[in-house]
Each structure stands twice: as C-alpha cells, then as structure tokens.
Amino acid sequence: MKTKQVLLGHGSGGELSHDLIKNLFVKYFDNPILRKQTDSALLELKAENLAYTTDSYVVDPIFFPGGNIGKIAIAGTVNDLAVSGAKPLYLSVGFIIEEGMLISELEEIVKTMAEEANKAGVMIVTGDTKVVNRGKADKVFINTSGIGVLEKDQIDISTGENVKVGDKIIVNGSIADHGVTIISERNELNLRADVKSDCACLNHLIQKVKDSGSQIKFMRDATRGGLATVLTELVDEREYGLEIDELNLVVNENVRGMCELLGFDPLYVANEGKVLMVVAAEDADKVLEIMHADELGEKAAIIGEIVDEHHGKGWVTTQIGGKRIIDMLAGEQLPRIC
Amino acid sequence: MKYIDEYRDRELVLELIEQIKKASTKNITLMEVCGGHTMSIQKFGIPALLPENINLISGPGCPVCVSSRKYIDQAVAYARLDDVIITTYGDLIRIPGSTSSLDQEKANGADVRIVYSVLDALKIAEENKDKKVVFLGIGFETTAPSSAVGVLNAHKMGLENFFLFSSHKIMPPAMAALIDEGVQIDGYIAPGHVSTITGAGIYKDVAEIYKLGCVISGFEPVDLLRSILMLVRQLEKNEPKVEIEYTRVVKPEGNVKAQQMLEEVFVLEDDWWRGLGILPKSGMKIRDKYKQFDAEAMIEVEVEKTKEDKGCICGEILKGQKNPKDCKLFGKVCSPSDPVGACMVSHEGACNAHYRFNRN
Incomplete structure (x- = not known):
C-alpha cells in the first residue's frame, strides 16, 4: 500500500x-x-x-x-x-x-x-x-x-427454560482478567500489573461439552458487568435462586491485588473468554473433566448451584463464611472495556 | 496475598465468632462510624455470622453523605463558570444537588475532572494557568491532610490558580452529638484511617464522659470481629475504654506530621451535618493565612437556593435511628442507578451498601 x-x-x-x-x-x-x-x-x-x-x-x-x-x-x-x-x-x-x-x-x-x-x-x-x-x-x-x-x-439453552433446583453452576476458569488488564494498560494510575486478557473463542470448548451428551441447561458468556450480572440474569423472576461460594471462584493473584487496590469486586469485572454453564448435577463432574483437558478450561470449577430458596435472587457465601446478595452493577464501572 | 488472606481466613473467623458468642451475654448495639467499615461489614456478610444479641448499625461515617446539599450546589455553580476546572475524587460526581449534579454539568460541557490525588489537581493547575482549578476537599481527618498538602504545595510553588473548596470535617463532635441526641448504642467501632492520622486520644472524652467503649478497628473481617470481641469484653466487665485493634497501622499518638499540617492550614469552625445539624467546631476552614487558596473566599459565584428532598430519611439513617430498609424510598424510587439521597450514591453510604449486599 x-x-x-x-x-x-x-x-x-x-x-x-x-x-x-x-x-x-x-x-x-x-x-x-x-x-x-x-x-x-x-x-x-x-x-x-x-x-x-x-x-x-x-x-x-x-x-x-x-x-x-x-x-x-x-x-x-x-x-x-x-x-x-x-x-x-x-x-x-x-x-x-x-x-x-x-x-x-x-x-x-x-x-x-x-x-x-x-x-x-x-x-x-x-x-x-x-x-x-x-x-x-x-x-x-x-x-x-x-x-x-x-x-x-x-433452543432452550439461552433462555434457561430447563434449569432446575440442584443443577450445578460451572465457570471455565479465572475471572476479572480482561477488565483488570484494560485498567492496568490505561495507566491513569501509574500502576502496571503483570496481567493478561482472557480474550478467546470458546466455541470448540463448548462443542466438546455438547458432544459428550451432557445436559447443558443454560449458558452465557460473562463479559461487561462480570460474572455477577450473568448470575443475576440467570435467576431473575424465576421460581428458584442460586448460591455460590466465593472460595470456589478462581481469581489470579495479580488480578486480585489490582482489584483490592482499586476497590473492585472481581465478580463485577469484565471477562472476554469465560462461559457460565448450568448443567445437570449428574453431569457436572464429566463436564469439569472435559473442560480441564482443554487449554481454555484448565481452571474450570463448580462455583455453586441452583437452590429452592430466595427465589429470583443469588446469594454468595463470602470468603469468611458470611452471606450477601449478588446484584447487578449500577451504572458504568469503566467505559470502553470491549 | 499478604496482610489480606490471613485476615479473611474462614477458620479464624469462625473461631472468633465462637469466642464472641461465648463472651457475650447482653443485648448490645454497636455503631461503626466509618464508611469503609460499613462496606466491609456488608461485603463480607458479617451480620449473618454474629449472634442475635449483637446488633450492628451504621453511623455518620460517609463524608459525602453527611455534607450538605448546598456543597454540591456550590460546586455545580463553580463548574458552570467558564474559567473554572473542577477536580474531584470520583465519588462526588454523581451526588445529586438541588437541580443538577457534577456529571450532569460535565455532560453539558463543564470541565470536571476526576483525580486520584490532590497532586493531580496541582499539576492541572500548573498546566492551565489561564483557568481557576478548584479541588473539592471532602472527607474526615483521613483525606484532610492531603488537601492541606495541596494548599501548602500550591503556596510553595507560587500557584495563583489553585483553590480548595473545603468541606472537611472532624469525627469526634459527631460521635458525641449522637449520644447527646439520645441514640441508643453501647459502643463504637472507631474508624481506622481517621485514627491513623489523629491517634487514639480523640476518643478519650467519649469513653470517659459518655462511658462508651471505642475500639479502633482495621477493615478486614478478622479486624472487625476482633474489635467486636474487644467491645463485648469491655461491656461484660463494664469497663468502657479506648483500645486499638488496628495496631499494625494505628499508633496511639497518630501521625504527628499530618496533624501539624492540618493545624497549619485549617481552623475549626461550626459546621452543618446531615441529620445532626450544626455541630460546634466540627468543620475545617482554611486559615486566613492561606485565604488566597480558599475557593469560597476567592471565587465569587451565585448559588441556587438549596432544596432538600422530601421523604428521604438519610438524616435518621446517619444517626443510626433508622435502617435503610425503613425508608419508604429505599429500593423503590431510590437505588444506586437512580439515587435520591447521597447515602445511596456513595459506595460508603449505608443505603448503597445495604442495597448492594443485603437487599431481601
């Protein structure tokens, strides 16, 4: 040219x-x-x-x-x-x-x-x-x-029509990497951490899970608004609730450090290569095994489950064993993240 | 992560909860007067872990929440001036004034910039000599020293276009006023960062005259639970006193250099607090010696008539007399995305913390 x-x-x-x-x-x-x-x-x-x-x-x-x-x-x-x-x-x-x-x-x-x-x-x-x-x-x-x-x-995967009490909630790895990488790169705070965006195409990983015959009840990628937003959408106006345990969430050490410093909750920070999957309880271990064998799911974990309590709401057991509600992000945490 | 993981350890937390349960026989109400504590308590879900006889309530610990709406109105008025650049910490930008807010003014074309330190504001002043750079100084003894540094550095640098608009307040008068107002509490979880500056001496009167225990606490769950345990033990023995739990940061004498700076730049005057009214010698006004950096004295501006909200019970919530859930606006017409009162906007506000973490 x-x-x-x-x-x-x-x-x-x-x-x-x-x-x-x-x-x-x-x-x-x-x-x-x-x-x-x-x-x-x-x-x-x-x-x-x-x-x-x-x-x-x-x-x-x-x-x-x-x-x-x-x-x-x-x-x-x-x-x-x-x-x-x-x-x-x-x-x-x-x-x-x-x-x-x-x-x-x-x-x-x-x-x-x-x-x-x-x-x-x-x-x-x-x-x-x-x-x-x-x-x-x-x-x-x-x-x-x-x-x-x-x-x-x-067809029912995107709406979650078939989700029921007892189903397990799985995420394919560490959260908040993308959002923290972008913040760190903007350098407005003169802070730079050794972090890397998780940006990746997940279709092959998802296909492997589908091919295994596991019952996937619901899927969504957790981008802007983070995992918390997807968890909120999953139970909103439903006849069930959900519970996750903070100790089961994977957050890379440097990402956690940046979140602490900036006052961000990793649950609300953007991802670009993370899928939240709700699967039948009997298939959860199989799905986890498939994910662990894939580069994009090495750190996959069961983070929680669908429960017959507090319908329409998600609750998290905090790191220390306390309980709090999961809510959607109000307003913009950070513009132009993707 | 060092200094974090050991203070969030589930086992250790459960052990402390057991100790609290064992030690505590009375029904007690403890008040935290620091927005950072309010956040931590809700974020980690501490109330669900405590025995039923221990009740935690939030006091006037969010600086944005206790400041008058007139402060925002005046900041908005400055922002509307063509030759003014407003510099502010991020949490003020969405607080509603009587008819506008700083982010609304920004959208209308005003030059409003979020800074992370007063030093950024000084730099902006240096780079924009044809503009007046107003820094919005808000907060307790924690943030006031950095505003003082701003004024002292501006003086040293000979900057003629840097102005501080101070709404800085000190905490002890509010802690005393609450008890005078008849608020029923049995002890204070005293603020960690304020005390880092002031030392432990400022709570002496609360313990000796008002017979209320004050434990200066850190911000991690183990800190807060240890502080609660210390207060429980004081109450069981009927021995109210000032103790420091946050010893890894707070020294009994505080940060003497920061105290000297505050003394150099500010003089105490009567100030208005939401919910508490005018409290004697509770606000920090810039001394005449540094008048040239005082936005209020140097920049003339017409401020619209302040309108307070109808139905918002922020005042009573700040006094711990009402819970956010008692407010008929809470979660209905007042939410973080469409706030009525300041308590719903600031991340340290009691309503915001309750809405985000504890809304049933």
Whole structure:
C-alpha cells in the first residue's frame, strides 16, 4: 500500500478503497464466499434454526496484553453464538476508522482477526469500511455480526427454560482478567500489573461439552458487568435462586491485588473468554473433566448451584463464611472495556 | 496475598465468632462510624455470622453523605463558570444537588475532572494557568491532610490558580452529638484511617464522659470481629475504654506530621451535618493565612437556593435511628442507578451498601 496512514479516501469507494480491500481485507480474510466480492454474501444453509447476533467493539486501548480489538471483535461474536447453543459459521465485519490511523496497526488487527476466525472455524463473508475525520472516532471501532446453526434440542439453552433446583453452576476458569488488564494498560494510575486478557473463542470448548451428551441447561458468556450480572440474569423472576461460594471462584493473584487496590469486586469485572454453564448435577463432574483437558478450561470449577430458596435472587457465601446478595452493577464501572 | 488472606481466613473467623458468642451475654448495639467499615461489614456478610444479641448499625461515617446539599450546589455553580476546572475524587460526581449534579454539568460541557490525588489537581493547575482549578476537599481527618498538602504545595510553588473548596470535617463532635441526641448504642467501632492520622486520644472524652467503649478497628473481617470481641469484653466487665485493634497501622499518638499540617492550614469552625445539624467546631476552614487558596473566599459565584428532598430519611439513617430498609424510598424510587439521597450514591453510604449486599 502506498501510504502509511489511513486517509479519508480509503473510505470513499474509489481507488484507495479498493486498494485497502484487496491488499488487506481480502488478503487476510480470504475464503470462497468473500472472494466473489458480491454486494451480499451468498450463503447456503441447511438448518431450520439459526442464531444471529451483532456487537460493536470500542475498546481503549486497541492493543493490550492477551489480544487486541480485532481479537475481541471475533471472539465476542463467536462466543455470543456458541453460548446460545449454536455452531458459529459466518461473520460480517464493519470498520469505522479514524483518519490518520497507521495502516500497520490496522493490518495487525486484521491479521489477528483472520487468525482468530480461522482457529474458531468461522468465515468472514462480508464487510464494510468507513473512514471518519480525525477526532470523530478513536483509532478504530469494529462491528461484527454472526450467524450460527442451532439444533432443535439446544433452543432452550439461552433462555434457561430447563434449569432446575440442584443443577450445578460451572465457570471455565479465572475471572476479572480482561477488565483488570484494560485498567492496568490505561495507566491513569501509574500502576502496571503483570496481567493478561482472557480474550478467546470458546466455541470448540463448548462443542466438546455438547458432544459428550451432557445436559447443558443454560449458558452465557460473562463479559461487561462480570460474572455477577450473568448470575443475576440467570435467576431473575424465576421460581428458584442460586448460591455460590466465593472460595470456589478462581481469581489470579495479580488480578486480585489490582482489584483490592482499586476497590473492585472481581465478580463485577469484565471477562472476554469465560462461559457460565448450568448443567445437570449428574453431569457436572464429566463436564469439569472435559473442560480441564482443554487449554481454555484448565481452571474450570463448580462455583455453586441452583437452590429452592430466595427465589429470583443469588446469594454468595463470602470468603469468611458470611452471606450477601449478588446484584447487578449500577451504572458504568469503566467505559470502553470491549 | 499478604496482610489480606490471613485476615479473611474462614477458620479464624469462625473461631472468633465462637469466642464472641461465648463472651457475650447482653443485648448490645454497636455503631461503626466509618464508611469503609460499613462496606466491609456488608461485603463480607458479617451480620449473618454474629449472634442475635449483637446488633450492628451504621453511623455518620460517609463524608459525602453527611455534607450538605448546598456543597454540591456550590460546586455545580463553580463548574458552570467558564474559567473554572473542577477536580474531584470520583465519588462526588454523581451526588445529586438541588437541580443538577457534577456529571450532569460535565455532560453539558463543564470541565470536571476526576483525580486520584490532590497532586493531580496541582499539576492541572500548573498546566492551565489561564483557568481557576478548584479541588473539592471532602472527607474526615483521613483525606484532610492531603488537601492541606495541596494548599501548602500550591503556596510553595507560587500557584495563583489553585483553590480548595473545603468541606472537611472532624469525627469526634459527631460521635458525641449522637449520644447527646439520645441514640441508643453501647459502643463504637472507631474508624481506622481517621485514627491513623489523629491517634487514639480523640476518643478519650467519649469513653470517659459518655462511658462508651471505642475500639479502633482495621477493615478486614478478622479486624472487625476482633474489635467486636474487644467491645463485648469491655461491656461484660463494664469497663468502657479506648483500645486499638488496628495496631499494625494505628499508633496511639497518630501521625504527628499530618496533624501539624492540618493545624497549619485549617481552623475549626461550626459546621452543618446531615441529620445532626450544626455541630460546634466540627468543620475545617482554611486559615486566613492561606485565604488566597480558599475557593469560597476567592471565587465569587451565585448559588441556587438549596432544596432538600422530601421523604428521604438519610438524616435518621446517619444517626443510626433508622435502617435503610425503613425508608419508604429505599429500593423503590431510590437505588444506586437512580439515587435520591447521597447515602445511596456513595459506595460508603449505608443505603448503597445495604442495597448492594443485603437487599431481601
């Protein structure tokens, strides 16, 4: 490419746009559907039920230990499909780029997206690029949407219709890594901790659990608002409650230190590679075993269970054995975390 | 994690609970007067562990909550001035004033910046010589020394555009006033960080004249339970006194250097407290010597007429006479995302802590 920076012309639809599409997007995202460069991606699907989702990514900074905005943009949408019980297949990608962004940075992001999509086994089949004047966006914003196919027997996973008292609650590893990494990188406090975002696509891990025939009753990825938000959503207005034990939550030592220092409760801090799964009690050990054998579930743990008490509410047994309620986060803890 | 895990050990906590149960025969009510304690007690779920005869209540320990609404109104008025940059700790930004709040003003274009230290405010003042930089100084003896450092450094640096808007208060007059008002308590869990500065001497009158025990406590569960055990033992023996549980931080004489700075910069004057009214010599006003750094004296501003809320019982909650759940607004029209009173906004506020951790 001729210039080192993104210019307004790169979004004009003219020569510069074509240059960007050919030398960057098509080059890295390459697949038979995208290669046709039709106005819409033409897809063949043999399924009665589809899952369809979209998300926009505005994380600041765009590069951080453990990933970048591109990795989140793929993983976030893949995970939204996977936790709905679907097999993710196709993604769209839309970029809003601030004039002056370094092409080398954009290339790094696009490369990561391609790698991540490849790893997850999904195709990026359509996309769009807009460039806005300097100061009208912050480097780059990305929107992705995704389509996945859904087997009939998985339809109730996202609503949790089949959850019942006695079911176990499992999380695939340590919490709060992503949020703390972003805070640490922003460096407003001149604090830097040795931490890394957990950003990852979870579809293969989830597929393994599904393949084992274990009864998954409910799944959701715990992103903004942290695990606490998902726990609250799980029991809200239901005829059951839940209880977790703080001692069963995995929090990495450096992450815990930062949370102590900043007054954050790890339960409320964002993750980008964590799924909360509710499974039938008899399947819990099997699910745990499958997760432990996978890199993304090495530290998986049963954190609690569904109970026939305090309906509609989640309670946590604190580290010291006391009890308190789990509530949703009020207001914004930290803007632009993903 | 060192200094944390050993103070949150489940076994040790259970052992302390057993000791408290064994030692305590009377029905007692203990009051914590520090927002940090309120938070810890609720966050760790301590009330559920204590025997039924021990009741914990929250007092006026949240500085944002006890300050008058007029303070926010005046800060809002400063924020509306074109040549002013407001610098503040984060917890003030969402507190509702009579008709606005600092975050609302920020959205309207006012220059309101969250800082983590008064030193950040000084830096902003240095970098923006054409603006007046107002630092909102709020808090008890814990945060007042850093405001004093701000004034002393500004003086040293010859800064002419740094101003402190002080709402700093001292704790002992409130502790005495509560008892004068007839609030029924049997002992104080005394604030750890305030005492780090002041030392243990400031509670002498409470113990000797009012015959109430004061135990200066740390913030971890084991600290709080040990303090409760110490108070229980005092009460069983009828020997109220001042004791320090938080010995790893608090020295009996306190931080003498910080005390000298407070004395240098501030003079005590009568001040208004939510729920308690005007308490003699309870507020810290900037001395005339440093008047040039006093926002109130130096920046003229028209402040709207203060309107207090109807139905909000923050005042009685701050006195420990009512529980947040007694308030008819609690959880209905007043919640952390849509607060009516300051007690629901500040993370150290009793209503906020109850809402987040103990709402049935």
